[in-house]
Amino acid sequence: MDKMLSKFxxxxxxxxxxxxLGAPYEVYWREVKLQTLIKMDEExxxxxxxxxxxxxxxxxxxxxxxxxxxxxxxxENKFSPRKxxxxxxxxxxxxxxxxxxxxxxxxxxxxxxxxxxxxxxYSPAAAQFAGQGSYGNGSGMRVFPxxxxxxxxxxxxxxxxxxxxxxxxxxxxxxxxxxxxxxxxYFALESNSATTWQEIWGKLKNVCKEIEPETSNREKPYTxxxxxxxxxxxxxxxxxxxxxVSKIGVDIQATxxxxxxxxxxxxxxxxxxPEEIGSRDLLQRTVxxxxxxxxxxxxxxxxxxAIAGAFCGxxxxxxxxxxxxxxxxxxxxxxxxxxxxxVKKSKK
Ligand code: AR6
Ligand code: MG
Numbered sequence: 001m002d003k004m005l006s007k008f009x010x011x012x013x014x015x016x017x018x019x020x021l022g023a024p025y026e027v028y029w030r031e032v033k034l035q036t037l038i039k040m041d042e043e044x045x046x047x048x049x050x051x052x053x054x055x056x057x058x059x060x061x062x063x064x065x066x067x068x069x070x071x072x073x074x075x076e077n078k079f080s081p082r083k084x085x086x087x088x089x090x091x092x093x094x095x096x097x098x099x100x101x102x103x104x105x106x107x108x109x110x111x112x113x114x115x116x117x118x119x120x121x122y123s124p125a126a127a128q129f130a131g132q133g134s135y136g137n138g139s140g141m142r143v144f145p146x147x148x149x150x151x152x153x154x155x156x157x158x159x160x161x162x163x164x165x166x167x168x169x170x171x172x173x174x175x176x177x178x179x180x181x182x183x184x185x186y187f188a189l190e191s192n193s194a195t196t197w198q199e200i201w202g203k204l205k206n207v208c209k210e211i212e213p214e215t216s217n218r219e220k221p222y223t224x225x226x227x228x229x230x231x232x233x234x235x236x237x238x239x240x241x242x243x244x245v246s247k248i249g250v251d252i253q254a255t256x257x258x259x260x261x262x263x264x265x266x267x268x269x270x271x272x273x274p275e276e277i278g279s280r281d282l283l284q285r286t287v288x289x290x291x292x293x294x295x296x297x298x299x300x301x302x303x304x305x306a307i308a309g310a311f312c313g314x315x316x317x318x319x320x321x322x323x324x325x326x327x328x329x330x331x332x333x334x335x336x337x338x339x340x341x342x343v344k345k346s347k348k
Contacts, residue, residue: 005339006313007189011144012335013317013328014283014309015066015302020057020325022291022301026100031241031294034276044324055326061101062302063327064091065142067334069164073149074337079160085112085121085167102136102252104128105168126170133170137257140165140174140181141299144306147185148338152346157182158210169254173221176211177254180222181303183207184262188310195311197233197270201226204262221255229263233270241274241293250295257296261303264290268308283308283316 021040025032047056068087072080089109092101111124128134143161150157158179165178187203205226212220228247232239248263249256267273268285274292277285283305290304291297309317314335322328 001314002339003313004189004342005336006315007310008148008339008342009314009332009335010283010309010312010317011148011185011189011306012066012070012309012331013314013322014287014312015144015306016059016063016325016328016331017317017321018287018290018301018303018305019059019063019298021287021321022297022299023058023060025291025294025297026060026299029295031245032292032297034274034288034292037288037291045320047320047324049323056324058098058326060298060302061092061095061099061138062141062299063331064095064099065138066145066302067327067330069142070145070148070334070338073145074334074341077341079146079149079163081121081163081167082117084164086117088167089113089117102134102138104134104136105138108168122166122170125166125168128170133166133172133174134168135171135173135254136169136252137177137254137296137299137303138174139169139178140254140258140261141302143178143182144185144303144310145334145338146178147182147189147310148335149341150182151186151189151342154183154186157186158207171254172218174254176222177258179211180204180207181258181261181307184265184307185310188265188307191311197266200269201230201233201266222259225249225255225259225263229259229266232263233266233272238274239267239272244293245295250293250300252296252299257300258303260293260295261290261300261307264293264300264304265307265311269311281312281316283312284318 068091072084089112092109108124146160161178161182162175165175187200208223212223248259250260273289286304286308290300
């Protein structure tokens with residue numbers, strides 16, 4: 001298979017499996033023991049896909065919104081904020097009984113609907129939290145299609161990742177988190193198997209210098225967390241989940257969950273994951289490790305899975321995981337659609 005097609009599929013399917021495998025533990029809010037994940041893996045292996053599509057594992061709002069965004073990018077061949085906002089809302093109203101969305105985003109969708117999708121698509125989100133905007137991780141969980149769409153154009157990636165965030169999450173930390181997560185997927189796409197964690201970390205650090213400039217008086221939550229990641233990964237001895245939770249965080253704030261996802265990938269790329277995760281492939285290690293940290297497991301799982309999938313390619317996504325997950329064939333179709341756009345652009 002073409003290398004880039006494999007990476008595009010890897011991003012979509014890695015994101016999907018991270019979401020679906022992480023979702024059962026979202027309510028736990030504490031560390032997920034590796035034994036629990038291994039047991040789930042065995043149950044998934046025993047699952048027989050059936051024609052009535054009663055999937056074993058269901059995706060959440062994370063995948064739903066990523067797919068809506070990808071579908072719109074494919075149909076329009078551009079980022080159309082009004083259309084994406086409308087499709088986000090429609091997807092929410094169609095699936096509200098099945099999928100749990102964040103606490104504040106439904107109000108955005110209601111306002112968009114009440115305006116008959118005719119007003120400024122950014123204004124309902126900008127008005128949230130007394131004009132502060134949401135700092136939730138929802139801006140990062142669905143952003144990977146932007147990285148694929150903007151591959152080989154980092155400036156455009158930064159612009160569109162920010163715009164895509166602001167449709168629901170206008171707080172600066174959520175916007176910056178979307179840029180950083182999209183950049184991580186981009187750097188994974190351009191990597192090869194010899195790329196080191198230090199190289200990707202260095203590129204992310206440069207992005208942080210732009211989104212959190214040294215001259216700014218604002219706090220620098222992503223820069224600080226990247227520094228802590230570096231300290232973890234250059235330290236000797238094991239890295240405990242407790243320390244990661246306390247120094248990086250796994251909660252719903254974009255600063256925590258997005259940093260945790262990036263760390264899960266870098267830590268596994270460095271082969272510094274907890275010993276009991278063993279010697280599985282990089283993508284499997286990353287998904288297991290990301291979920292095992294606890295907190296917002298589906299969202300950290302999906303973001304880490306999308307980065308690892310873009311790095312490793314689709315061959316690394318275990319087939320038995322895939323066929324147990326709702327919507328894997330749609331994810332693959334969307335990946336192919338985005339890859340066709342990429343090929344078309346590359347020929348120009
Ligand atoms: N001030 C105070 N609290 C805030 C603020 C703020 N500026 N911003 C967010 N919160 P939301 P998400 C709190 O609703 O990011 C789903 O399961 C507030 O309590 O924007 O889209 C997804 O899959 C708000 O309800 O959601 C993710 O896993 C909460 O943060 C997760 O939920 C979440 O922000 C977050 O999704
Ligand atoms: Mg979630």
